Amino acid sequence: MNKVVISGTGFITSIGNDKKDVEKHLRELKHGFSLVDLLPGVEGAQRLIGRPQGFSFPGASYMTWRYPAAYKLPRELMRGLSPHGVYATCAALQAIEDSGITQDELSNGDTALFCSSAGSPWLLNQNLKHMRESDAIHGSPFGVISSISGTLNFNLSTYLKIRGGNCGFVSACSSSTHAIGFAIDQIRLGRQKRVIVIGAEEDMPETILPFAAMRVMADTHDPSRGSCPFDVERSGFLACGGAAALIIEDEQSALERGTKPYARLCGWGHSADGYSTAQPDPKGEGLLRAMKLALEDAELPAEAIDYVNAHATSTIAGDAAEATAISNLYSGKKKLPAVSGTKSLTGHGLSLAGAMETGICALALREGFTPGNAHLRTPCKEAESLTLPLTTKDTRPSYILKNNSGFGGSNVSLVMQAV
Amino acid sequence: MTEDATSDSSLPIPESARAIYSSWCKTRDDKDLTQLIGALLETLEVNSFDEVYAEKGDSTIILEDLGIDSLTLAEMLFYTEDLLKIRIPNEDIVKIRTIGELKSYLASRSKELPSE
Numbered sequence: 001m002n003k004v005v006i007s008g009t010g011f012i013t014s015i016g017n018d019k020k021d022v023e024k025h026l027r028e029l030k031h032g033f034s035l036v037d038l039l040p041g042v043e044g045a046q047r048l049i050g051r052p053q054g055f056s057f058p059g060a061s062y063m064t065w066r067y068p069a070a071y072k073l074p075r076e077l078m079r080g081l082s083p084h085g086v087y088a089t090c091a092a093l094q095a096i097e098d099s100g101i102t103q104d105e106l107s108n109g110d111t112a113l114f115c116s117s118a119g120s121p122w123l124l125n126q127n128l129k130h131m132r133e134s135d136a137i138h139g140s141p142f143g144v145i146s147s148i149s150g151t152l153n154f155n156l157s158t159y160l161k162i163r164g165g166n167c168g169f170v171s172a173c174s175s176s177t178h179a180i181g182f183a184i185d186q187i188r189l190g191r192q193k194r195v196i197v198i199g200a201e202e203d204m205p206e207t208i209l210p211f212a213a214m215r216v217m218a219d220t221h222d223p224s225r226g227s228c229p230f231d232v233e234r235s236g237f238l239a240c241g242g243a244a245a246l247i248i249e250d251e252q253s254a255l256e257r258g259t260k261p262y263a264r265l266c267g268w269g270h271s272a273d274g275y276s277t278a279q280p281d282p283k284g285e286g287l288l289r290a291m292k293l294a295l296e297d298a299e300l301p302a303e304a305i306d307y308v309n310a311h312a313t314s315t316i317a318g319d320a321a322e323a324t325a326i327s328n329l330y331s332g333k334k335k336l337p338a339v340s341g342t343k344s345l346t347g348h349g350l351s352l353a354g355a356m357e358t359g360i361c362a363l364a365l366r367e368g369f370t371p372g373n374a375h376l377r378t379p380c381k382e383a384e385s386l387t388l389p390l391t392t393k394d395t396r397p398s399y400i401l402k403n404n405s406g407f408g409g410s411n412v413s414l415v416m417q418a419v
Numbered sequence: 420m421t422e423d424a425t426s427d428s429s430l431p432i433p434e435s436a437r438a439i440y441s442s443w444c445k446t447r448d449d450k451d452l453t454q455l456i457g458a459l460l461e462t463l464e465v466n467s468f469d470e471v472y473a474e475k476g477d478s479t480i481i482l483e484d485l486g487i488d489s490l491t492l493a494e495m496l497f498y499t500e501d502l503l504k505i506r507i508p509n510e511d512i513v514k515i516r517t518i519g520e521l522k523s524y525l526a527s528r529s530k531e532l533p534s535e
Binding site: 063139 | 431462463464488490491493494497500501506507
């Protein structure tokens with residue numbers, strides 16, 4: 001089987017719009033939250049969120065949108081995008097430049113595009129509002145392709161002239177981790193030489209506030225209490241928007257181009273809880289199974305792992321189930337890995353989470369650090385047996401186990417190796 | 420510090436195009452209508468209109484001669500509908516191939532427009 005590496009990364013996140021800034025925030029454990037009036041004048045909609053800097057989307061028309069001057073996005077692209085599509089394009093351009101892929105490689109059929117997002121409920125709402133105001137006689141001709149959940153695939157495959165596979169992954173907060181898993185299989189089987197994986201979400205009220213109605217978001221204006229995975233005082237997650245792009249590539253292909261890989265992707269596993277539409281199985285058995293399958297796929301014992309990048313959203317039920325699953329994986333084992341949740345800094349990016357955090361792990365493996373647990377004061381009882389460093393260490397892990405879980409108890413684990 | 424997430428759904432039709440539109444509402448002048456179409460196309464970064472129209476006039480074929488795709492035409496009609504507050508049904512759109520046909524169509528719909 002072909003070996004698989006990460007050969008490029010791109011970040012538009014609340015903790016930085018490039019890999020250097022993201023790494024700095026991770027090393028210093030500096031969070032990216034700010035207080036935003038998601039619905040001006042509605043007190044309960046004033047929320048801490050993680051919003052990328054340098055962008056603005058004041059109205060439904062792309063002509064009013066602003067993005068960092070380093071990017072030059074043509075009108076023919078912009079008219080079909082939603083705000084998270086702008087984030088995704090910027091992240092994708094970074095990752096492509098980082099990996100050194102040529103236009104010929106993008107367009108020769110050997111490169112696929114796997115995307116994950118919940119679409120743009122904000123733009124869908126804006127377009128419907130416009131139609132309602134015009135007696136439903138007219139609306140934006142780009143209303144569908146800019147807002148439904150395939151929008152990243154429609155727009156970016158066209159803009160980047162992709163001729164390989166082009167499809168999306170929808171498993172809520174494990175969506176882009178699933179995309180990475182299936183990209184690994186495609187490359188191992190020789191069906192594609194590389195896959196551009198993109199996870200992106202919006203930081204608009206339509207994407208974020210429905211989670212508050214589910215009572216899974218932290219309702220505080222104190223960032224250190226808003227997102228504090230594994231802490232006894234955690235009360236829910238803080239949301240973020242942004243995009244992350246990864247070039248998942250056949251190792252030989254990357255080396256032949258002279259690209260130094262970030263990390264090797266040596267195994268993955270996935271499972272479902274079969275338990276609840278929204279809550280995790282409290283025993284974490286589904287996630288435990290995904291972790292074991294990933295280790296089995298990588299042909300590694302659990303003790304080989306130096307660092308677990310947990311899903312750890314800071315919800316009461318989710319963190320408890322994950323801590324139980326990791327504790328059970330290491331029950332009776334002599335060597336325990338460091339465990340941390342980086343959503344304490346970035347916020348929870350839903351479909352974006354997997355690609356963003358796998359990118360963070362890629363930086364940790366290449367630049368040599370192990371992210372700590374920001375905002376952790378007192379670990380919850382389920383996490384008592386875990387090793388939870390409070391600061392980021394200048395230690396390069398050899399192997400990382402990376403988890404994500406989504407609604408319906410959809411679990412994915414990846415095993416990553418330093419190269 | 421807090422930030423606003425506004426939700427303005429109005430279209431950014433430039434003031435220059437709105438001024439030409441106001442003028443046409445008063446005059447119903449053919450030149451004003453040509454200018455209005457040019458201004459709407461310019462908003463969509465179609466910058467070839469003046470040069471092509473100078474050569475081919477009303478027989479300018481919108482898609483072919485101006486080098487625009489059908490989505491750009493759909494976008495232009497969206498702006499036109501919004502500015503003129505009219506509906507252009509699909510069965511009418513397929514009959515419009517040239518700038519002359521577009522102008523005749525808009526002029527024929529001008530009875531519905533306010534006379535400012």
